[in-house]
Amino acid sequence: GENVEQHPSTLSVQEGDSAVIKCTYSDSASNYFPWYKQELGKGPQLIIDIRSNVGEKKDQRIAVTLNKTAKHFSLHITETQPEDSAVYFCAATNRMTGNQFYFGTGTSLTVIP
Amino acid sequence: GAVVSQHPSWVICKSGTSVKIECRSLDFQATTMFWYRQFPKQSLMLMATSNEGSKATYEQGVEKDKFLINHASLTLSTLTVTSAHPEDSSFYICMMGRSGADTQYFGPGTRLTVL
Numbered sequence: 001g002e003n004v005e006q007h008p009s010t011l012s013v014q015e016g017d018s019a020v021i022k023c024t025y026s027d028s029a030s031n032y033f034p035w036y037k038q039e040l041g042k043g044p045q046l047i048i049d050i051r052s053n054v055g056e057k058k059d060q061r062i063a064v065t066l067n068k069t070a071k072h073f074s075l076h077i078t079e080t081q082p083e084d085s086a087v088y089f090c091a092a093t094n095r096m097t098g099n100q101f102y103f104g105t106g107t108s109l110t111v112i113p
Numbered sequence: 114g115a116v117v118s119q120h121p122s123w124v125i126c127k128s129g130t131s132v133k134i135e136c137r138s139l140d141f142q143a144t145t146m147f148w149y150r151q152f153p154k155q156s157l158m159l160m161a162t163s164n165e166g167s168k169a170t171y172e173q174g175v176e177k178d179k180f181l182i183n184h185a186s187l188t189l190s191t192l193t194v195t196s197a198h199p200e201d202s203s204f205y206i207c208m209m210g211r212s213g214a215d216t217q218y219f220g221p222g223t224r225l226t227v228l
Binding site for chain 2: 032034036041042043044045046049051089095100101103104105106108
């Protein structure tokens with residue numbers, strides 16, 4: 001099955017700096033890669049996603065890049081704000097074979113004011 | 114995106130009792146339902162997958178007789194933790210999906226504490 005690894009497990013940045021979280025996956029058939037933000041005591045919320053036919057996607061301060069050859073994808077948050085502090089999860093799935101998502105282990109991001 | 118609710122948001126129960134958790138969407142018809150559990154500071158662990166009209170498929174190590182899943186309709190699924198014990202204390206989260214659609218939606222989670 002798919003194996004998703006995520007780094008770092010914790011990340012602290014100064015407000016206004018950028019944050020980068022990286023994930024690798026093992027199954028080259030995976031073709032959909034969402035990122036979720038989870039605040040304390042709440043369910044994960046989708047913040048951005050990317051499909052395998054795209055190399056990069058951006059939504060305001062958030063961007064995701066995908067390198068299919070290397071089987072890794074990254075989340076980039078620019079101009080970080082204290083409200084960006086949360087746990088972020090990456091995931092990978094093959095939309096052709098089923099809907100099961102394979103999640104990374106999470107990154108706890110702290111933005112220091 | 115779709116709005117998915119879970120009820121209750123938190124529950125405290127005595128050991129040996131059963132607890133039912135509902136996952137409902139008002140604006141999304143889910144052909145597939147996923148139930149996850151999450152321990153503090155850990156990732157989401159898939160417990161079971163339920164497709165409309167079929168019995169739930171449980172992940173290895175998850176007792177199907179202990180965690181009863183009912184995919185009652187396209188907008189409602191329930192997870193019943195039977196004879197709960199303290200080790201079942203966890204954060205339970207549902208996720209709704211639909212065939213052919215990439216995006217899937219999480220519920221807000223239910224915090225279960227078994228005394």
